[in-house]
Amino acid sequence: DFMRKPRPGPVDAEGRILKLGRVLVVGDVLMHQEGVPGPVARASLTYSIPPARRDAPKA
Known part of the structure; x- marks a missing residue:
């Protein structure tokens, strides 16, 4: 949002x-x-965390 x-x-x-x-x-x-009162823009986000891969090597 601007x-x-x-x-x-x-x-x-x-x-x-x-x-x-x-x-x-x-x-x-x-x-x-700097020099501008208040925020100039705002963003919101939602991120989906992918499930762990079953074939990935264990750390």
Whole structure:
């Protein structure tokens, strides 16, 4: 989600995991830019953790 227009230049992002389950990870990311009040964008994510391969060598 874009919240405000960033200026040309670097944008810093900070991500965090909100929930780490057995098969799903839920997280979000906030993007900030120096000199701009508040975040310029936000992203949310859901990642499905694939099951372990049965033929993979054991570590």
